[in-house]
Amino acid sequence: MTAECPVDVAFTRRLPKIELHAHLTGSISRDCLHDIWKTKKVQDPELDLADPLVAIPHGKVDYDITTFFPLFSSYIYKLCSDLPSIEYSTQAVLRDFQSDGVVYVELRTTPRAIPGMGVTKDHYVKTVLDVLRAHTDNSENTMRAFLILSIDRRNSTAEAEEVVDLAVKYQSAGVVGLDLCGDPAKGDVGIFAHSFARAKAAGLKITLHFAESETSASDLELQTLLSWKPDRLGHVIHVKEEFRRMIEQQNIGVELCLSCNVHAKMITGTYSDHHFGMWRHSKVPVALSTDDVGVFCSPLSQEYYLAAQHFGLRRSEIRALCERAVESIFTGPYEHMRLIKLYAGWDGWEV
Numbered sequence: 001m002t003a004e005c006p007v008d009v010a011f012t013r014r015l016p017k018i019e020l021h022a023h024l025t026g027s028i029s030r031d032c033l034h035d036i037w038k039t040k041k042v043q044d045p046e047l048d049l050a051d052p053l054v055a056i057p058h059g060k061v062d063y064d065i066t067t068f069f070p071l072f073s074s075y076i077y078k079l080c081s082d083l084p085s086i087e088y089s090t091q092a093v094l095r096d097f098q099s100d101g102v103v104y105v106e107l108r109t110t111p112r113a114i115p116g117m118g119v120t121k122d123h124y125v126k127t128v129l130d131v132l133r134a135h136t137d138n139s140e141n142t143m144r145a146f147l148i149l150s151i152d153r154r155n156s157t158a159e160a161e162e163v164v165d166l167a168v169k170y171q172s173a174g175v176v177g178l179d180l181c182g183d184p185a186k187g188d189v190g191i192f193a194h195s196f197a198r199a200k201a202a203g204l205k206i207t208l209h210f211a212e213s214e215t216s217a218s219d220l221e222l223q224t225l226l227s228w229k230p231d232r233l234g235h236v237i238h239v240k241e242e243f244r245r246m247i248e249q250q251n252i253g254v255e256l257c258l259s260c261n262v263h264a265k266m267i268t269g270t271y272s273d274h275h276f277g278m279w280r281h282s283k284v285p286v287a288l289s290t291d292d293v294g295v296f297c298s299p300l301s302q303e304y305y306l307a308a309q310h311f312g313l314r315r316s317e318i319r320a321l322c323e324r325a326v327e328s329i330f331t332g333p334y335e336h337m338r339l340i341k342l343y344a345g346w347d348g349w350e351v
């Protein structure tokens with residue numbers, strides 16, 4: 001029986017893990033940001049940006065909804081402001097996930113133009129995809145990486161359509177889905193209906209940040225989002241029974257981010273109060289995910305460990321959770337089969 005073996009950090013590190021909700025820029029470690037800052041400071045001693053290790057000190061994880069989004073717009077985006085730093089940071093993010101035992105990742109990012117550097121959104125997406133492809137094509141790597149493009153809630157309909165155009169254009173190069181993200185206090189999601197319908201018609205999968213805060217959990221918004229027939233939902237925090245039932249009936253996968261929700265005070269209480277405790281008993285695929293490991297500093301192995309600690313999960317239950325998450329990946333039968341075989345043949349369940 002596997003059940004008697006304890007779930008410790010050594011086990012959750014070795015466990016082959018699937019990461020389905022990770023924002024590329026939010027996954028960049030502070031050390032990597034520091035490296036980029038150092039390189040830029042040498043090139044331009046006048047650079048007017050604080051050292052990341054001062055601006056975002058090690059150990060600081062108490063970012064909430066009011067401080068989280070400005071951290072990106074006023075700092076991290078300014079630092080990762082050219083193709084070499086985007087390439088460098090994407091490579092580092094992939095290395096970090098792989099060394100934590102992640103075997104499959106769907107990273108997400110909002111296409112970003114950097115006009116001052118002559119970088120278009122197309123350049124940005126292509127650069128990220130090239131790094132992901134190089135990682136996946138390297139047979140020494142155990143992790144395979146795919147991309148989801150995000151529409152930001154603050155986008156105009158024209159900007160959203162541009163994201164869909166890019167997603168469709170690069171579908172054969174590793175874009176597997178479309179996401180809706182961004183500050184939940186902003187925007188009217190209704191304006192994106194056409195963009196998501198077009199993505200779905202093109203064969204892309206859909207994931208949506210769903211009921212992340214009370215302001216983004218009105219009946220109207222949740223009804224609108226569910227009417228787009230999403231394949232997965234992120235966070236799923238402020239959800240009434242009626243919507244929970246719909247999610248279960250439609251078997252929509254949920255991406256749950258424990259540390260992010262606790263540190264950012266998106267839920268009331270602590271880990272043991274997290275709605276993972278409810279969803280794990282449902283039949284829908286549940287993917288524990290990090291959201292922004294660069295900000296909240298809890299790698300996926302730690303998220304599995306925390307879930308096990310606070311909800312008393314045994315190894316067999318973690319195995320069932322992982323195998324269920326495979327059902328909600330956005331790639332096709334090849335990856336599905338690879339992951340199912342990997343879990344079936346993994347030698348770490350009992351040792």
Ligand SMILES: [Zn+2]
Nearest residue numbers: 023181234291
């Ligand atoms: Zn997110």
